[in-house]
Amino acid sequence: MYQFRYSVGPWNVHAGADSYGPATRAEITLEEKFARFKALGFDAVQFHDDDAVPNLNDLTEEEIKAEARRVKGLLDKYDLKAEFVAPRLWMDPHTIDGGFTSTSEADRAFAMWRAYRSIDIARELGTDLIVLWLAREGTLCAEAKSPVTATKQLVEAINAMLRYDEHIRVCIEPKPNEPIDRSFCGTIGHVMAVSAATIDPKRVGANLESAHAVLAGLDPANEIGFALAFDKLFTVHMNDQNGIRYDQDKSFGVENLRQAFNQVKVLMENNYGARGEYVGLDVKAMRTTHDEDSYEHLKNSLAIFKAMEQKVKQYDYDYANRLIRERKFEQLEYYTVKLIMGV
Ligand code: XUL
Ligand code: MN
Numbered sequence: 001m002y003q004f005r006y007s008v009g010p011w012n013v014h015a016g017a018d019s020y021g022p023a024t025r026a027e028i029t030l031e032e033k034f035a036r037f038k039a040l041g042f043d044a045v046q047f048h049d050d051d052a053v054p055n056l057n058d059l060t061e062e063e064i065k066a067e068a069r070r071v072k073g074l075l076d077k078y079d080l081k082a083e084f085v086a087p088r089l090w091m092d093p094h095t096i097d098g099g100f101t102s103t104s105e106a107d108r109a110f111a112m113w114r115a116y117r118s119i120d121i122a123r124e125l126g127t128d129l130i131v132l133w134l135a136r137e138g139t140l141c142a143e144a145k146s147p148v149t150a151t152k153q154l155v156e157a158i159n160a161m162l163r164y165d166e167h168i169r170v171c172i173e174p175k176p177n178e179p180i181d182r183s184f185c186g187t188i189g190h191v192m193a194v195s196a197a198t199i200d201p202k203r204v205g206a207n208l209e210s211a212h213a214v215l216a217g218l219d220p221a222n223e224i225g226f227a228l229a230f231d232k233l234f235t236v237h238m239n240d241q242n243g244i245r246y247d248q249d250k251s252f253g254v255e256n257l258r259q260a261f262n263q264v265k266v267l268m269e270n271n272y273g274a275r276g277e278y279v280g281l282d283v284k285a286m287r288t289t290h291d292e293d294s295y296e297h298l299k300n301s302l303a304i305f306k307a308m309e310q311k312v313k314q315y316d317y318d319y320a321n322r323l324i325r326e327r328k329f330e331q332l333e334y335y336t337v338k339l340i341m342g343v
Helices: 030-040 061-077 105-125 147-164 188-197 210-215 220-229 257-269 296-314 317-325 329-341
Strands: 006-008 044-048 081-086 129-133 169-173 204-209 233-238 279-281
Touching (some): 030 061, 030 296, 061 081, 169 188, 188 204, 188 220, 204 220, 210 233, 220 233, 279 296, 317 329
Parallel strands (some): 006 279, 044 081, 081 129, 129 169, 233 279
């Protein structure tokens, strides 16, 4: 059986600032993060466009590609791959009202410029995958945008990316809210519909983040399964989330072990990873974490994910299938929970 390969983003090791307070830890350089990622057992790095090329707005297209080539050299040095590049369309003064669905035509054009540059960077880093976390593609004021127009704008923006590079794959990471109030593309179901409406649905898939599914009131394993059923799960962001509150990006499995088990189970049952897909983490350290523990949440998430792989390998499918045939779901539930508890 193949081994899962794991990826992580530089933003997953951060200085601890949140919306209500400043940083609590020192910044760490990209190179040091790469070295630690490799030592922890990661195989690939996920990038925002400006993680790879800081201040790219101020650079020419050639300068952007040259800087991306330098980062590729750094990845090679640590024997790491690039998994994807995601345009960071939520921090910029040009995207105050969103990117592809902004009410400003100039800002929509800027969002496309960043999307094309992300594709250029991805090619230099050696990946064909673009992730779109559609942070501000929604409304703060419900009447500010037409959901019909916005959805069509989103499809057209993706079509333009597919035309810009005929080998690139685009992967939407849905989230129902935050930082906007109402997202246009909040669940895997939305992503599948958008994918089907594009000029090349095979090249448009999904990135399921566990926390985002919980924020939508949905089960992450079922969301993963829905994308797998359409052969459109291009990557995952594994983490955890305590109910419907601010986006927490907790370590994988720390809130809901059964839900964690079922995510790993559905991935393994469907040979996720056999075609090179990564198990991506999107986890954040708590603000209270000390500098010397900056990587503990990554280490713990990997350990919990791998422990769940072992649990799935121990799962007695003959017994489970017999219980399913006999409709003995009380026993099936008890068996599953007992296995997870190790008793
Ligand atoms: C936001 C989120 C992002 C994306 C990457 O909730 O999950 O970190 O994963 O742009
Ligand atoms: Mn994410």
